[in-house]
Amino acid sequence: MSNGRLETDEVDIATKFQGRIADIFVEEGDKVEAGQTVALMDTKSLEAQLKEAKAGLTQAKKHYKYTLSLLEQRKSECSLAKKNLARSRELLEKNIISREKLDQDETAYEAAEALCDAAEAEVENAQAAIEAAEAKIERIDTDIEDSKLVSPVAGRVQYRLAEPGEVLAAGGKILTIIDLEDIYMSLFLPTEEAGKVRIGAEARIVLDYAPEYSIPARVYFVADKAQFTPKEVETASERQKLSFRVKVRVDPEFLQRNEPWVKIGVPGVAYIRLDPDAP
Numbered sequence: 001m002s003n004g005r006l007e008t009d010e011v012d013i014a015t016k017f018q019g020r021i022a023d024i025f026v027e028e029g030d031k032v033e034a035g036q037t038v039a040l041m042d043t044k045s046l047e048a049q050l051k052e053a054k055a056g057l058t059q060a061k062k063h064y065k066y067t068l069s070l071l072e073q074r075k076s077e078c079s080l081a082k083k084n085l086a087r088s089r090e091l092l093e094k095n096i097i098s099r100e101k102l103d104q105d106e107t108a109y110e111a112a113e114a115l116c117d118a119a120e121a122e123v124e125n126a127q128a129a130i131e132a133a134e135a136k137i138e139r140i141d142t143d144i145e146d147s148k149l150v151s152p153v154a155g156r157v158q159y160r161l162a163e164p165g166e167v168l169a170a171g172g173k174i175l176t177i178i179d180l181e182d183i184y185m186s187l188f189l190p191t192e193e194a195g196k197v198r199i200g201a202e203a204r205i206v207l208d209y210a211p212e213y214s215i216p217a218r219v220y221f222v223a224d225k226a227q228f229t230p231k232e233v234e235t236a237s238e239r240q241k242l243s244f245r246v247k248v249r250v251d252p253e254f255l256q257r258n259e260p261w262v263k264i265g266v267p268g269v270a271y272i273r274l275d276p277d278a279p
Helices: 044-093 099-146 252-261
Strands: 002-007 010-014 019-024 037-041 148-150 155-160 173-179 184-190 202-207 215-222 242-250 267-272
Touching: 019 173, 037 173, 044 099, 184 215, 184 267, 202 242, 242 252, 242 267
Parallel strands: none
Antiparallel strands: 002 184, 002 267, 010 173, 019 037, 037 148, 155 173, 184 242, 202 215, 202 267, 215 242
16 A cells, blocks of 8 residues: 555647647647647648649659650660761771761761760659659648647646747647546555565555545556655655555546546555455
């Protein structure tokens, strides 16, 4: 047996980017579900960037089509220059043309080949430009989606820290939500008793304001190192001993049935069944 207070994790709903709050949909004390949108940041600037990025993608696709056409043209020119060079070599062997004509055709073929290589590189650059534009659109879409602030847990709004119209820096907090699906009590047990506690052991919590009720719970954490018992454990003799921190979690089904009555911070006493065979 040891005393403690009901605890839970607090989740801060904060902005990912600097911006203005467009709206907040909840008040202090409101219950929220996991995945529920609780606030919205102004996205006008992001929507303008998205429009610009989509225009850039359209332009990149048009340029890609142009580079493909240019590549086909360069390939045709290279093919023609290659045929002219082959013909000139045959004619030179028959002394029909001069060596100067052959040199001209060789130069023309080399130039056509270089232009063809350049056209292929331009196609690759155009493809990369399309991929970059698509990535930019995806990033902006993600930023717009992240401007919808959602609660990661089912809980209750503890604090409303900002109001619509305020401009917050990146990481600015808007709401604090307490997780109502994971309520626990931290206890400090002497070494002799802590050694008998097993993970999953059955426990009961009795709150000071309602001693007639017993709340079902189970042990889910036992510290691996002893520490000095904090002052919150009022018994003087216990404070003089080293103890182990133990956490007992309230049964989730019990929480679902009695959620409106859950009050974080209220003191109470927890009893842990050390002997699994005890009644």
